[in-house]
Amino acid sequence: MSLKDKKLFLLDMDGTIYEGARLFECVNEFLAHIESVGGQYVFITNNSSRSVKDYVIKLSNMGIKVTEDNFFTSSQATALYLNKHFPNKKIYCMGTKSMIAEMEKHGVNITTEADEDTDCICVGYDTELTYKKLWDVSYLLQTKKDIPYIATNPDRGCPTEFGLVPDCFAMCEAINYATNRRPLYIGKPDGFMIDFSVERSPFSKEQAVVIGDRLYTDIASGVNAGVDTICVLSGESTMDDVENSEIKPTYVRQDIKEILKELQE
Numbered sequence: 001m002s003l004k005d006k007k008l009f010l011l012d013m014d015g016t017i018y019e020g021a022r023l024f025e026c027v028n029e030f031l032a033h034i035e036s037v038g039g040q041y042v043f044i045t046n047n048s049s050r051s052v053k054d055y056v057i058k059l060s061n062m063g064i065k066v067t068e069d070n071f072f073t074s075s076q077a078t079a080l081y082l083n084k085h086f087p088n089k090k091i092y093c094m095g096t097k098s099m100i101a102e103m104e105k106h107g108v109n110i111t112t113e114a115d116e117d118t119d120c121i122c123v124g125y126d127t128e129l130t131y132k133k134l135w136d137v138s139y140l141l142q143t144k145k146d147i148p149y150i151a152t153n154p155d156r157g158c159p160t161e162f163g164l165v166p167d168c169f170a171m172c173e174a175i176n177y178a179t180n181r182r183p184l185y186i187g188k189p190d191g192f193m194i195d196f197s198v199e200r201s202p203f204s205k206e207q208a209v210v211i212g213d214r215l216y217t218d219i220a221s222g223v224n225a226g227v228d229t230i231c232v233l234s235g236e237s238t239m240d241d242v243e244n245s246e247i248k249p250t251y252v253r254q255d256i257k258e259i260l261k262e263l264q265e
Contacts, residue, residue, distance in 0.1 A: 001206055001228075003251065004263055007039040008203040010194060010227070012212030013055075014047055015235020017256060020161040023062045024234060026257040031064065033263055041070065042197050044210070046153035046187040046217055048075040048095060048124035048168065051102035072197050074152040074187030075099050078122060079106035080196075081186050082150065086120050092140060094133045094171075095124035099152075114139050123175075123183060124152040125168040134175060141179040153187035155217060159235055188212075189220030194227055211259070213237055215247045223247060230259060 011017060017027045034041050043055070043066075050058065052071045059066045075095075082091060083106065093100050093110045103110050103122070111118060114136035121140055126133065140147055151172050157164030169185075176182050187193065198208050209228045212218020213235025222229035231237055231249035234256070242252055253259050 003209065003230075003259070006207055006209045006228070007037070008198065008201050008208040009034055009039060009041040010044045010197055010208060010210045010222075011041055012210075012214070012218045012235075013043050013045045015159045015213035016211060016218075016232055017043075017064075018062065019159055019235070021062075022161065023064075024256055026260050028063060030256050030260040030263075033260060040201055040203070042201075043071050044073075044188070044193050044197060044212075044218075044221075045071070046074045046125075046155050046168075047158065048073060048078070048099050048102075048152035048187075049127045050096070051098040051105070052076065053101075054098050072193055073102070074193070075102040075124065076106065077193050077196070078124075078150060078152045078186045079103050079108050082108050082120065082122065086148065089119035090115070090117055091120045091122050092118045092136065093122045093124070094129075094137050095122070095126050095152075096128045099124045099126075118144070118147070120148040120150065121183075122150045122152070123168065123172055125155070125158065126171060129171065134171075134178075137175055138178050141175070141181045149181055149183040151183035151185050153217070154185040154189070155187075155214070157236075159213075164236075188217040189224055191221055191225030194221050194225035198225075198227070209250075211256075215241060215245045215249070219249045220247050222249075232256065232259075 154169045155167035158167040210222030211230045219229045228250040230251045
């Protein structure tokens with residue numbers, strides 16, 4: 001099946017459609033084209049620092065027409081996991097206020113205090129990180145030896161206009177140096193977010209394609225879900241990275257603009 005036959009476009013955001021506050025060229029035209037051929041687009045992001053509501057506001061302010069149905073985030077995926085495996089349990093959350101609001105919206109029993117009756121730890125990409133939060137997680141991991149430890153995503157760095165800043169994996173590695181504990185990561189590269197998005201759409205896996213700039217998360221998630229992938233070179237990955245990686249995308253394109261041109265030919 002060629003790219004022109006694809007109907008469900010599962011898009012990463014950071015490094016794929018924008019960088020920081022800068023929207024990449026032709027993104028709106030690309031999304032309009034998807035709708036014009038009867039397709040759908042869903043933003044599949046590992047960035048857990050914002051709630052879906054906040055992402056709607058962010059993209060709307062950038063001129064992109066979206067609703068909450070256009071998103072599936074690692075926070076949502078983590079909330080589904082926590083509700084399945086730790087229903088009604090008390091979950092300590094190291095995350096932004098926005099992430100905590102997303103978790104509570106999905107019925108997760110969140111605490112931000114390292115209480116003795118805490119049942120599980122959940123860590124996200126926390127752009128509001130304080131030393132107290134690092135202290136609390138370290139305390140719980142070392143005083144409650146068998147406490148389950150979950151993290152939203154294994155991204156090492158988050159792209160900005162000037163380069164990368166520490167993401168969830170980097171924060172968890174700092175905790176690991178103190179506690180010798182690493183979490184179970186929920187987001188991409190696991191194929192769950194892709195599988196879930198396809199299942200709630202009217203399209204098949206053959207009609208879907210994952211588009212992202214990171215081989216070890218975006219592209220790997222598509223590979224793990226059995227869905228075609230496009231690695232764009234507008235973010236973290238370079239052509240050298242693609243050539244030297246064991247994770248191989250179905251296609252490599254420079255950016256969204258190049259993909260749009262191909263779809264319109």
